[in-house]
Amino acid sequence: MEDLENNTTVFSTLRSLNNFIAQRVEGMSGLATPGSSQSSLQMQYQQRVQLEEQAGQIHSKSQLLQVEREKMQMELSHKRARIELEKAANTNARNYEREADRNQELLTRIKQYQEREMEAENKLKEQIEMNKSYKKSMETMSKKLQEKESKLAEANETITVLKGKISELQWNIMNQEMQMTSQDSQKQELMEQLDVQHKKWQEASQQIQTLQASQSLLAEYEQKIKDLEQKFSQQEHDALIVKNMKAELARFPKMERELRQLREENAYFREMKENNGLLKEEVEGLQRKLERYEKVQAQLVTLELENEKLLGKLKSWEKLDQSTGLNIRTPDDLSRQIVALQQRELVLKEQNSTITNNARILEKARQQLQEETVRVQSQLLDEKKKREQHEALVRRLQKRVLLLTKERDGMRAILESYDSELTPSEHSPQLNRRMREAEEMVQKLHAHNTELEGQLSQVLEEVGNQKQRAEMLEVEMKVLKSQECTADQSLFVSKEEVDALRLKIEELEAERSKLEGENRALEMKLEKLTLQGDYDPSKTKVLHFSMNPASLAKQQRKEEQQQLQEECERLRELVRVLEGGGSIPESLEGVGSFQSPQEIAELKKQVESAELKNQRLKEVFQTKIQEFRKVCYTLTGYQIDITTENQYRLTSIYAEHQGDCLLFKVLLWSAHLPAFIEGSAHTVASCSILPGQQSLKGGTQELAFCTLSREALLMCRQVWIVSSYQPRYTQDERN
Amino acid sequence: MAKQIGRDQQGITLRGSAEIVAEFFSYGINSILYQRGIYPPETFTRVQKYGLTLLVTTDPELKNYLNNVVEQMKEWLYKCIVQRLVVVISSIENNEVLERWQFDIECDKAAKDESTPREKSQKAIQDEIRSVIRQITATVTFLPLLETACAFDLLIYTDKDLAVPEKWEESGPQFIANSEEVRLRSFTTTIHKVNSMVAYKKDSFP
Numbered sequence: 012m013e014d015l016e017n018n019t020t021v022f023s024t025l026r027s028l029n030n031f032i033a034q035r036v037e038g039m040s041g042l043a044t045p046g047s048s049q050s051s052l053q054m055q056y057q058q059r060v061q062l063e064e065q066a067g068q069i070h071s072k073s074q075l076l077q078v079e080r081e082k083m084q085m086e087l088s089h090k091r092a093r094i095e096l097e098k099a100a101n102t103n104a105r106n107y108e109r110e111a112d113r114n115q116e117l118l119t120r121i122k123q124y125q126e127r128e129m130e131a132e133n134k135l136k137e138q139i140e141m142n143k144s145y146k147k148s149m150e151t152m153s154k155k156l157q158e159k160e161s162k163l164a165e166a167n168e169t170i171t172v173l174k175g176k177i178s179e180l181q182w183n184i185m186n187q188e189m190q191m192t193s194q195d196s197q198k199q200e201l202m203e204q205l206d207v208q209h210k211k212w213q214e215a216s217q218q219i220q221t222l223q224a225s226q227s228l229l230a231e232y233e234q235k236i237k238d239l240e241q242k243f244s245q246q247e248h249d250a251l252i253v254k255n256m257k258a259e260l261a262r263f264p265k266m267e268r269e270l271r272q273l274r275e276e277n278a279y280f281r282e283m284k285e286n287n288g289l290l291k292e293e294v295e296g297l298q299r300k301l302e303r304y305e306k307v308q309a310q311l312v313t314l315e316l317e318n319e320k321l322l323g324k325l326k327s328w329e330k331l332d333q334s335t336g337l338n339i340r341t342p343d344d345l346s347r348q349i350v351a352l353q354q355r356e357l358v359l360k361e362q363n364s365t366i367t368n369n370a371r372i373l374e375k376a377r378q379q380l381q382e383e384t385v386r387v388q389s390q391l392l393d394e395k396k397k398r399e400q401h402e403a404l405v406r407r408l409q410k411r412v413l414l415l416t417k418e419r420d421g422m423r424a425i426l427e428s429y430d431s432e433l434t435p436s437e438h439s440p441q442l443n444r445r446m447r448e449a450e451e452m453v454q455k456l457h458a459h460n461t462e463l464e465g466q467l468s469q470v471l472e473e474v475g476n477q478k479q480r481a482e483m484l485e486v487e488m489k490v491l492k493s494q495e496c497t498a499d500q501s502l503f504v505s506k507e508e509v510d511a512l513r514l515k516i517e518e519l520e521a522e523r524s525k526l527e528g529e530n531r532a533l534e535m536k537l538e539k540l541t542l543q544g545d546y547d548p549s550k551t552k553v554l555h556f557s558m559n560p561a562s563l564a565k566q567q568r569k570e571e572q573q574q575l576q577e578e579c580e581r582l583r584e585l586v587r588v589l590e591g592g593g594s595i596p597e598s599l600e601g602v603g604s605f606q607s608p609q610e611i612a613e614l615k616k617q618v619e620s621a622e623l624k625n626q627r628l629k630e631v632f633q634t635k636i637q638e639f640r641k642v643c644y645t646l647t648g649y650q651i652d653i654t655t656e657n658q659y660r661l662t663s664i665y666a667e668h669q670g671d672c673l674l675f676k677v678l679l680w681s682a683h684l685p686a687f688i689e690g691s692a693h694t695v696a697s698c699s700i701l702p703g704q705q706s707l708k709g710g711t712q713e714l715a716f717c718t719l720s721r722e723a724l725l726m727c728r729q730v731w732i733v734s735s736y737q738p739r740y741t742q743d744e745r746n
Numbered sequence: 747m748a749k750q751i752g753r754d755q756q757g758i759t760l761r762g763s764a765e766i767v768a769e770f771f772s773y774g775i776n777s778i779l780y781q782r783g784i785y786p787p788e789t790f791t792r793v794q795k796y797g798l799t800l801l802v803t804t805d806p807e808l809k810n811y812l813n814n815v816v817e818q819m820k821e822w823l824y825k826c827i828v829q830r831l832v833v834v835i836s837s838i839e840n841n842e843v844l845e846r847w848q849f850d851i852e853c854d855k856a857a858k859d860e861s862t863p864r865e866k867s868q869k870a871i872q873d874e875i876r877s878v879i880r881q882i883t884a885t886v887t888f889l890p891l892l893e894t895a896c897a898f899d900l901l902i903y904t905d906k907d908l909a910v911p912e913k914w915e916e917s918g919p920q921f922i923a924n925s926e927e928v929r930l931r932s933f934t935t936t937i938h939k940v941n942s943m944v945a946y947k948k949d950s951f952p
Contacts, residue, residue: 542927551903555917564838564897
């Protein structure tokens with residue numbers, strides 16, 4: 012209610028305010044006059060201020076009312092909230108009480124349950140203890156049982172083992188008894204076999220002996236066969252050699268005849284060769300002479316031609332005398348004339364040169380004079396111009412003087428008139444003013460005058476300059492005209508110059524074409540050289556790898572060459588030695604090393620095999636010779652031993668004493684029979700047997716003898732029989 | 747393959763160009779050695795390169811020598827200081843020069859300072875190299891027979907102020923006394939241009 016009342020008052024005040032403002036605005040518009048009194052404006056301003064104050068008051072009042080309304084609303088809302096809160100608090104308190112009661116009930120229950128739990132735990136513990144004690148007792152009982160059972164088992168096992176052993180032992184005894192019997196039987200059998208084997212062995216040894224005897228016989232027979240075969244082959248060789256020798260001997264006389272013929276032919280051919288040489292030299296000499304004569308002939312022909320030409324020339328020279336009519340008889344006159352002409356030519360040339368010099372000097376002087384005239388004329392024109400300028404100045408000054416005098420007269424007249432006028436009246440200020448104005452007019456007119464005079468003088472100067480230029484041009488025209496007439500004379504000179512220049516141009520063009528041709532040729536050469544690989548040593552250099560294939564190939568080649576040369580030299584030495592017939596020295600044997608290693612290995616193998624064969628033969632020979640000597644001794648009864656070089660000892664089974672022997676010494680071996688043998692008996696005396704010389708034709712045999720015992724004689728005789736010597740007694744030895 | 751495609755897209759750098767030219771020399775020298783019979787044909791084996799079947803040597807010493815030279819060439823090509831490579835074929839007996847295969851190299855030195863690669867496709871370069879190698883094979887038909895045993899040498903023309911590396915030495919140019927020259931095709935990678943030519947000794951009996 013209060014709010015509504017407040018609102019209406021607010022609105023009513025606002026309306027009144029707006030009305031008042033509208034009235035004032037209308038009133039204000041009628042008073043808008045510019046430039047009237049200031050008091051009306053102040054009144055308006057004061058009224059406006061008052062209105063504004065009222066408006067502000069009303070506005071604040073309305074704001075206050077609004078705030079109060081809001082406050083009331085807030086208080087209401089606050090009260091409502093408080094009421095609600097109180098209600099909520101009440102309900103919460105009731106809930107809280109209920110829950111506290113519940114809590115207490117639950118606590119009492121928990122306590123009861125806890126007491127029950129404790130009792131149950133105690134019971135459990137007691138029962139667990141009882142269980143443990145029972146278990147322990149059970150364990151002890153079970154252990155005891157197990158021990159007893161194990162003991163029982165062990166006892167059973169021992170019983171079974173013992174039983175087994177007993178049975179085994181019985182078995183073993185049985186077996187051994189069986190074995191004994193079997194071994195006895197075996198022993199008997201083996202004894203019987205032993206006897207049998209023994210017998211067989213005896214038979215086998217007998218057979219071996221017989222076989223060995225037969226083998227030795229076989230070997231002897233084989234050797235005999237080989238000896239016979241060797242002898243046969245030797246005899247064949249000898250037969251062949253004899254045949255060849257006979258054939259060669261037959262050829263020998265023929266060869267001698269042929270030799271003689273060849274020597275004669277040789278001598279003949281040598282003579283023919285000498286003759287041929289001599290003839291060839293003669294032929295060469297003759298050919299050279301022929302050539303020389305032909306050359307001389309050709310020279311003759313040319314000389315004759317020259318002779319004729321010279322005669323013709325002489326005749327023409329002689330005719331010159333008649334043709335020229337210059338009193339010439341000899342070439343000397345001609346030469347003198349020529350000299351005179353040349354001197355005249357020289358003189359004329361000198362004159363020519365002096366004249367040309369003079370002409371040039373005169374031309375130069377003329378040009379200088381022309382230049383001077385031009386200068387002088389220009390100076391003249393300058394002087395003229397200056398004079399005219401001065402005259403114009405003088406005229407102007409005279410005119411000025413006249414004008415000034417006229418002004419002066421006029422001014423004097425005016426002054427006099429003024430003076431005459433001044434005494435009657437007293438209009439001095441006006442007159443002063445007029446005077447001042449007149450003076451000013453006069454000054455302005457003077458200034459205007461000086462300006463015009465200045466312009467005039469400038470114009471006159473310009474006119475003077477133009478006139479001077481025109482006169483200068485006229486002078487130059489005259490000079491040029493004068494020059495034109497001299498130019499006609501020099502036309503000929505310029506034509507000559509033009510011709511000379513044209514000739515030069517042609518020469519230069521010819522040179523240019525030649526140079527172009529040379530340039531093209533040089534470019535072609537350069538192209539060719541670059542294709543060939545040429546280069547500028549000052550800007551480029553040529554590099555290559557040191558170990559390049561070409562150098563490696565060269566090195567290999569050199570080494571091969573050196574090796575081949577060395578081989579060549581070695582082979583040459585070998586050839587020389589072989590041709591000389593000497594043995595190959597060890598140093599050259601290395602040449603044969605060029606054989607392949609395979610051949611060397613084969614040769615080595617062959618050498619080894621040959622050496623082995625040699626050794627085997629030696630061994631076989633040793634055994635065989637010992638057997639042979641034994642057999643000889645047993646069959647014949649005599650043994651021959653070698654004591655030293657060329658001395659032999661003969662011993663016999665039939666000697667009276669064991670130490671008896673005959674000593675023999677060989678003096679000379681002949682082709683077919685042992686010729687000289689000296690002998691001595693060991694116990695009796697020395698004895699020398701000197702059988703005679705044996706030759707193809709046959710000869711006597713002599714024996715020197717000494718005192719011997721009967722046995723020694725017997726031995727000697729037997730020896731003679733064996734060696735087929737005829738004894739003869741000498742005087743010494745009869746005793 | 748990815749590497750090659752990448753190279754195609756990227757263009758030709760100075761190092762790539764040096765590798766291409768060095769590779770061409772390696773195969774070219776092998777072809778010359780086979781065609782002229784300097785080494786026995788059974789020591790060569792076939793490989794595929796530039797779309798052709800080329801023959802390269804299996805001799806380990808020769809391979810080692812060629813690898814050394816080609817690696818050095820690669821370095822010098824990268825530095826643009828090599829002007830020419832020459833294969834000199836001479837007779838072993840009398841050291842007479844019988845044939846000279848010369849490859850002139852023009853290098854664009856501005857490529858050293860450039861960072862962007864140049865535009866030329868790998869395929870175009872390969873086609874050019876293929877035509878050069880085919881021409882080398884074809885020239886064998888009119889070259890005179892090498893009747894004596896021959897050996898070859900590789901000469902390299904470089905700038906005068908280059909330091910001579912280890913295992914290399916200076917040599918003479920080994921001109922042919924009385925020669926005929928034939929200019930062959932050339933190929934370019936836009937950084938290196940290789941001109942080929944062959945000079946051979948004129949036969950004494952035409």
